[in-house]
Amino acid sequence: MGQTAAVSAVLWITAVSLAAWCWLLLCQGFFWRTDVRLPPRREPDEWPDVCVVVPARDEAAVLSASLPSLLAQDYPGRAEVFLVDDGSTDGTGELARELARRNGGLPLTVVSPGEPPEDWTGKLWALRCGMGLARARGPEYLLLTDADIAHAPDSLRELVAAARSGGFDVVSQMARLRVASRWERLVVPAFVYFFAQLYPFRRIGRAGSRTAAAAGGCVLLRAATARRARLPDSIRHAVIDDVALARAVKGAGGRVWLGLADRVDSVRPYPHLRDLWRMVSRSAYAQLRHNPLLLAGTVAGLALVYLAPPAAVAAGAATGSVAVPVLGALAWAVMAGTYVPMLRYYRQPLWLAPALPFTAFLYLLMTVDSAVQHYRGRGAAWKGRTYARPGTVPD
Template sequence: MTGVAALAWLYLLLAHGGFWRTSVLLPKASRQPQRWPAVVAVVPARDEADILAETLPTLLRQDYPGPYRVVLVDDASTDGTAEVALAVGTGRLDIVRSEGPPAGWAGKVAAMETGVRAATDGEYLLFTDADIAHPPDGVRSLVAAALGDDRALVSQMALLRTETVWERLIVPAFVYFFSLLYPFARVNDRRSRLGAAAGGCMLVRQEALEAAGGLAAIKDALIDDVAFGRLLKDAGNRTWLGLTTSITSRRPYPRLADLWNMVARSAYTQLRTSPLLLVGCVLGLALIFVVPPLAVIIGPTDVRLLGLLAWAVMAGMYVPMLRFYRLPWLLAPVLPVVAVLYTAMTVDSARRHWMGRGGAWKGRTAKTCQ
């Protein structure tokens, strides 16, 4: 098994789209557009009063040369989300009330659709979450990148918080595992069928979205960003996904339980709620991440050397992500421990699904959203 794990890491290092590289950053346009298209930012918000005062102003103060406004969808909030938005809002802000998802729709996708219906004047739509803060030139840079190479979708994975011990341990691995599943280079390759996006920041050409079937085509998606990216890619559009340090998430995850819930909410959905895929995932994670350090600890000499090689490659491929998040490289050898935690979260995600609590988020479950 140790030899298989070593071969797996060799493949991941050399032939898996360079998923471990963190240099996939927003392309800079060689020249500025002659005409800046109209952009509408759509912000689905459910019970986000605590964070909007910090993030919404960054959207409203965009230095964008063309027509631009923000549509905030108050998704049946009970904490005064709309009132907080009004208190920090300007003439660029419109607030639309949603009474919750209709039958057959997931909650966030339904809120996004409400925003789309209110954004008929937008040639481009910027879907962004309520906890995301944007730099002043954020929209300008996204539009320039989209127009510069005829991309229908440009998406950036917001920089997540790493202030607490648990955030430092779990968050970089979350992004690392995401890129392992969806290597950015392959997502950005027109010849590849792989599609994905990061829900915190997705700029899309409205015409392309409508031609692909609109949000109704992914109305029941719980992992809406990946489904969104796949929808646009399957329709033959050029898409781009990458990292950023300038777009940041302000949502704190101070406890392990907070991060656990974030992952467990959708991990089993990622496996298509298949018990067979769940077993395969658990065995695969154990083989790739757990076997090498175990071989080093309890294996005979020749097996230890092979396990050490696999563990070293694993840790070395994780170092770029730690550096990207400005964290010490000494956390790299701990990745097997983090992988065990993610395995437990995935199993717990399946347990919640079987108990009828799958996809629970903001007081709704997958069942109640449909």
């Protein structure tokens, strides 16, 4: 009797997991598709002025692979680059000046804002400094891009054309992250997959949609909209600054577009699991607004959606049940099928698709660790700074 009740409970859990996957497949903005690229665009008759703002803290290891690509932008209008050296101790600012002297291209200004006030995150304080200097030039657009992002020569041109053609206040591309090490192959494509599941790209760009997100590595922002949304001051405490920025823009009546990039790439390596762990855990609990109930719901949801299907297959084999493993296998198949497009986008072997439950389990542990670090007072630690109680989005 007890075994029958247990099998019945597992059967119900597996059926709910399968139903959840059917809903995700059809009703969550087709998040699993990877064909959301720069929208249709045409070149403007007159190219607007653009200022590029690059916050950089201890980025000497990657700057040689990224900054020259910005300086070499083939942009028909006036553009210049502001690199904000945020208290680096590795010679980031000096290296940036040397790269500009050696490579030429767009004008480069290197500045340092000093230490951020207590209620500011370091990156947003650096952006405030760079955006303030840029606004003195009167640009129509600001390109906010991280120091580890390499751009194709026509990247700025394409972003501006897309913003002008579509009437967007933000055009953001999620840079293709590095996938070279074993752990990068296992974790990185799933990182983008989970992000798209939370913030379906198609919904973000839809007029009237409340879904808002951006990818902080590459954000083209209309300067007038930034002023209207009081950016970055209105999100100065945000750890997940790209989502906060997009929500602030939509809150000010602006339009946002986000998609995958073809030739905008992150050059930052994450060779070991501990590197990827820090990348995820530093902001995972902030995403949950530091709410224990949201944490518990997230853990339960990850277990139900990602871990229940393979567990059902194993349980069915152990108990001799037929329905349980069949439902579990169906849910697992749908899960793996939705992951295949992202693996293809990252040019990774498709056998990683059925391994997604293991990767999801790693993310579950990273999320729990993020909460543990928060309650230990370590909060979101990044490059020598700790934000014990950061906000995530504007109220």
